[in-house]
Amino acid sequence: MSLNRVVITGLGAVSPYGVGVETLYAAMTRGQSAITEHPDLKAIKGLRCHIAGLVPELDAREIPRKHRRTMSRMSVFAVLAAMEALESARVDESLRRSEQTGVIIGTTVGSPQTLQDFFAEYLREFSIEQVKSSLFFKIMGHTCAANVAQALGIGGRVMAPSAACATGVQAIGLGYEAIALGRQGIMLCGGAEELHPLTVGIFDIINAASTGYNTDPGRSPRPFDARRDGTVCSEGGGVLVLESLDSALERGVPILAEIIGFASNSDTTNISTPDPGRIEQCMRLALADAGLEPGQVDYVNAHATATELGDPAECRAIARLFGDAVPVSGFKGHLGHTLAASGALELIAVVRMLQDGLCLPTLNLDQPDPECAMVRHVREPEPRIMDIAVKNNFALGGVNASLIVRKFAEHAARHPERHY
Structure with a gap:
């Protein structure tokens, strides 16, 4: 079966640094931390983590x-x-x-703040008389995908994976597969999250939240x-x-990169403790999908949550597959875990x-x-020519996802029938 080649032609970001891809990337290249104290967390009884990465005030008008x-x-x-x-x-x-043209955008859950507001009112008198008709559309599991489709007039399929911390790569991978198979021509793919004390509390309860840097927020998290x-x-x-390469070439738009492989698997060894073997297998499956050998990879972007068990498990998996020569870094030291x-x-x-x-380092890796020392950690910005990168995303619940992305060369546009 002949598959379409899939390329990336657009990027959009809202991050704890602010609105825009350039805002995100410029702050990261400066080595700037997006983590600050969050006063609302201090008010929660029993919550030990008081820092977070919050999106600055923005104009939604x-x-x-x-x-x-x-x-x-x-x-x-x-x-x-x-x-x-899209722009x-x-x-x-x-x-x-x-x-x-379709949408695949996922979230962990629907809006937790909206749920809190609803139950605060409901439990007072067990009444729904004050409930607004818009409530459901804020808390449904596909709230982000549906609202994007409605606001921007997207006419194709709408999907909303919910795989916790693996959601973002899963959404992109599903979009890649839909285009490769010819089911859609263009897909908006990604994920979104809003911060709520309950989210922080879940990580705190399972002893996976940072608690020792409340007075020095820029020093945490510290992956590896x-x-x-x-x-x-x-x-x-x-x-x-x-979108498909054919579509991008026909439209004459700049091609930013090409997605060449994706895999997602299940780790059934433990619902909360990652198994290096299953992480390794996920990356192997993604490489096989791309038709690549491990030695062809130039960089691995790790999931790297800065947790006690997650970081060593991922490092062992990367070392087994790639050895200690491929540069590895993670970005949660910059952004926190979005x-x-x-x-x-x-x-x-x-x-x-x-x-x-330019190879960006893992922030706060002193x-x-x-x-975690069996891989080649990037600890300072490194000018480096890179063609092929692996992006990992793993989730509580045993969901692993890996994506292979390749720098797009101009000669590939002139010979789209050839594989590079």
């Missing part, structure tokens, strides 16, 4: 009010990111409304570091425009790295933990 009324913060993030991605990919209204003490939750939204948005926001940075020939 660019979104028409008739659409905003069904949006929580996470949907606003997703729509603004999608708008930027950068030069996708006009007529193309958006085509049945060949000997003094790491857990992850830091953040919020934001990342969206990429994927959960369902992490795969998309981090992949956006990887695409920019491939374009610029002294690698001996259990």
Whole structure:
């Protein structure tokens, strides 16, 4: 069966640094931390983590009010990111409304703040008299995907994977498969998340949240570091425009990168403790999908949550597959863990790295933990020509996802029938 080649033509981001891909990438290249104290977390009894990555105040009025009324913060993030991605990919209204243009954007859950507001009112008198008709559209599981489709007039399929921290890469991978198989021509893919104390609390309860840097928030999280003490939750939204190579060439739009492989598997050894063998197998499956050998990979962007068990498991898997020569870094030291948005926001940075020939480091990695020292960690920005990168995303619940992305060469556009 002949498959379509799939390329990335648009990027859009809302991150703890602010709105826009350039805002995100510029801050990361400066080595700037997006983590700050979050006063609301201090008010929660029993919650030990008081830091987070919060999206700065933004102006959502660019979104028409008739659409905003069904949006929580996470949907606003997703729509603004999608708008930027569509603009950068030069996708006009007529193309958006085509049945060949679809959306795959996921979240961990629907808006937790909206649920809190509802139950605070409901439990007071067990009444629904004050409930607004827009409530459901903010809490449904596909709230971001549906609101993006409605606000931007997307005419094709709408899908909303929910695989916790693996959601972003899964969404992009599903979009890649849909285009490769010819089911859709263009897809908006990614994830979004809004911060809520309950999210931070879940990580705290399972002893996976950072608690020792509340007075020095920029020093945490610390992926792979000997003094790491857990992850830091953040919020934001990342969206990429994927389309077939034929479509991009016909439209004459800049091609930012090519997606050449994807895999997702299940780790049934433990619902919360990752198995290096299953992580390794996921990456192997993605490489097989791309038709590559491990030695052809130039860089691995790790999931790297800065947790006690997650970081060593991923490092062991990477070392088994790639040895100790391939550069490895993770971006949660910069951004915190944006959960369902992490795969998309981090992949956006990887695409920019491939374009610029710059390998960004793991922020806050001062002294690698001996259990994580078997791979080649990037600890300072490195000018480096890179063609092929692996992007990992793993989730509680045993969901693994890996994506292979390749820098797009101009000669490939002139000979689209050939594989590079």
